[in-house]
Amino acid sequence: MALTPSTMLPLATLAPAFSLPDTVSGRSLSLAELQSDRATVVMFICNHCPYVIHIRDGLLKLAQDYIAQGVSFVAISSNDAANYPDDAPDKMAALAQREHFPFPYLYDESQTVARAYQAACTPDFFVFDGVMKLAYRGQLDDSRPGNGKPVTGVDLRAALDALLAGRAVGENQIPSVGCGIKWKRA
Secondary structure, eight states: OEEEEEEOOOOBOOOOOOEEEETTTTOEHHHHHOOOOEEEEEEEEOOOOOOHHHHHHHHHHHHHHHHTEEEEEEEEEOTTTOGGGGHHHHHHHHEEEHTOOOEEEEEOHHEEEEETTTTTTEEEEEEETTSSSSEEEOOOOOTTTTTTOOOOOOHHHHHHEEEEEEEESSOOOOOOOOEEEEOOOO
16 A cells, blocks of 8 residues: 655645535535535545545544534545546445445546645545634544554544634644545546
8 A cells, every 4th residue: 555645735725616526416516515614624535545444434423523513524536437446426426325424425527626625645634614714634543554543533633623612723733644646647
C-alpha cells in the first residue's frame, strides 16, 4: 500500500463550491444545499482503499454522533472509475446503502472538485466552520491498517467539538494519509 499524505489546504480557505451527482438518489447536490451553519465536513473517500475500509465503521459512528448536533457531512469519490471499477457510481451506491451511510456519497467524475480542494488521498478530511472557512484538514486519528491503534476519530472529533463550542480549532493538524486519488490519465 503506497502512502500518500494530505496536501493541507491553507486554513481559512473558503470551501470551493460544487454540484455533484449523489450515487444513491441520482440527484445533483450542491455544497450550498448540504452545508450547515454549525460545521460542514467534506471528505474524499472511495470504496476500495484499505485505509478507508479500516476507518469506515468509526467514521460512520462519528458522523452519526455529529449529524445529531447539526454538523453536515458529505462524502465524495473522485477516483477514475474506468481504471478502478470498484469505485464506479453503481458500486458506490451499493456500498452506501449496505452500510447505511448517513450522508450523501457523491461522484466527482471530472475530478475538478478533488483538484479544487487539493485532495490528495483517501481518506482526506476538510472541516469548514459556519461561514464555510476551512478550520481543520487532516487525519481522522492515528489508526492505520495494521498499526494496532483503535479507530477513535479523536482528531476530527476535537476539531468538531471546538467549532461547536465556539472555539478556534488548534493549528497543529496532522495530515491524513492513505491511498492516492486515482487520477485519470491524460
